[in-house]
Amino acid sequence: MDEFNAYLIGVGGQGIGLLSEILIRAADHAGLRVKGVDTHGLAQRGGTVISHLRMGDRVSSPMVPRGKADLVVALEQNEALRGVNTALGRGGVLVYYDTVWQPLGVRLGKTEPVEEEQIRELCQRKGLRLYKVHAPELSEPRMQNIVVLATVSKHGLIPNVLDLHYRRAMEDLLTGEMLTKNMALFDLKSGGN
């Protein structure tokens, strides 16, 4: 593979870090050259959190150039629009988890929240494929990232990275009950196994 760029976006505390680590390891298990860069520090306190992930033989930098993502994975509705606006040009895929963490301005009634329709409209204009993911039965919102991961796997959204690679990556990073719970959810949502 020459080049594949993924851009992950969410709110600090949603588990973007784990998702990014799973994807980077899965890509490695698939034999791809991969690198990434994450947000640490202050922004993790409820701010917008972004991870860049780049795969392929001709890639040097871990930063996805503005507008050059092939895939945006968003864990929240407002951040989905931000991600599409920043990272995607023409063509590509957006996967987003259908939940809202109201930004401060929205809660104070000072700014308008992003509506689902705006995301659809922008995706249409940019010619993007859109996957909206939701699992209302989840008791633990921190597992929403696994539902998104299962969608990425199920639809083969990262070329050459297969179901088994994602599983291996999860096994690398999680243990005990965490692994069992997350793997069961991944099974259920990816339609695998």
Add this chain to the structure above:
Amino acid sequence: MHKLLQNAPDQEIMLLGNESLARGAVEAGLAFATTYPGTPSSELSLNLFQISQETDLYFEYSTNEKVALEVAAAAANSGLRTMCIMKHVGLNVAADPLMTLAYVGVKGGLVILTADDPSMFSSQNEQDNRYYGKFAGLPVLEPSSVAEAKDMAKAAFELSETLQEPVILRTTTRINHSSAFVTLGDIKERNTKGEFIKDPMSFVTVPAVSRKLHVKLLENLDKAQAISNRSEHNILTGTGRFGVICNGVSFLYAEDAVKDLGIEDKVKILRIGFSNPMPDQMIEAFLKDCDKVLVIEEGEPFMEEAVRSIAQDAGISVSIKGKGDNLFSRLYEFDPAMVKRVMASYFEIEYQAKEPVDTSNLPEIPQRPPNLCSGCSHRATFYEVKEAAKALDMDTICPSDIGCYTLGFLPPLSTGDFVLCMGASVSSSCGFAKATDKKVISFIGDSTFFHSGMTGLANAVFNNHNFTLVILDNGITAMTGHQPNPGVDMSLFNLEGYNRISIENVVKALGVEHVTVVKPFKVKKSVEAIKEALAFEGVSVIISKEPCALHAKGLKLLKPRAFTVTDRCKNHRDCINEIACPSFFLEDDKVRIDATTCVGCALCAQICPENAIVPLKK
């Protein structure tokens, strides 16, 4: 065993940049490490802290960067391989020992890791610390990738011992926080037994000695320049008549751009990894071979100035550009797409950028700045101070400091009028109190108080200033990821062999006459106590003591017990408008509480005029 201790040469493992730097130091036989935590360097220190618990590596969280460098200077001059780790602004604090340590030099290798933060993801400025190399006369190394970070960390110790000088290893956020595969190398055996050989004419920097030491430093700089000129860290790649001189992450962006633009046969790149002193002969030879040169570096025109001066010296008139109109900015980090655009335009390479999609009618996407966590005790303290000042009808100025609580300046708490640097809350209060007739109330965290708040407080008592200092004591250095400080109960980490300092005792010992400790989640009592402190003439101190909720949750010391909004709610919205905890959200124009994030601090329950917020029944 810690993953960075595995003795598996040639094995490839996935590492964070900061882990790679730690592994490089371990491979070099690091024996001694000191730090004050600061993003983006924090995980490097954390890994060495963990490693020190399994090995005889000595590691300490020092009270501030100046202390850290002074402790490190002694270890290195006792012959130990030593690392001192800080964020870019930390080196300002450590600048005093740095400047003279360059004169004194070192015996064992000393690597000073400074992590710059272009774009200020977690910082108050984006200063370019390469200038410290020039300022102090010390070598500067800069890696471009995660893998190189390890090799360079290792090489920095060798270089330091060759020159008998500290070496500055300078990274930027995108190196520290990148992940990539790194090939492990051999681990050199640690020598932890130091010996200090007395030599006052080399170590005691009275004027007569320092005059000689300065001569030695300049000689060392000449040696460093010769090494830089043949350094493997300065890499020449590609061929062509267009020249790019770059460093750090910019090198990767330039490489990507060359491939994307298909100009592999037109552009050669000189990647500077040894950036002080700059390799003058190497650059001269490079310039002679170019028709046009572009310098790509984030931050200040550090290399650009040097390259121009080398060209001038050598009588080379080739066009050299870097910072300037339609070229690169001195502001913020670079975007790889921007680097490509500038390269294409400067070298006049035609390329068809895809027509961007018009998004002009897209409404503004709500900003999402970081904020205080659900259940954060700082929120309660800020609210109570505001209430107390309101009750006393006081017009206030509120200097704040560096930590999570800086976020208190955001609405609706809006408490924080002036922030400079670590410790400045206390000292600037002295100035505001004298220069204005406002009531001054300042805020500082526990770790920042030990870092550099104590000296300001001594100044305030001695000079008889008049303000109230609120010390937000959450028992941990929270913002950088929960590191210890002198006020922390180390038994929380199951660690022995530490002492604990009481902030209350320190404040009293410094001569503060009005000292009150409050529990911020007891709203009424706290407001009353704060009112008394505000009314006191002179220096008064409130210590607001409550563990960091995030940390306590992590340690399972805090069992979240969510609250909920009942039908009694009449939509006054004091909760959301006064304190805006992130667990609140609006649904059908009513305030609701997210039970999955609410920890049950009960602050909102205490301020609701209808008592409508109650514990959620399971």
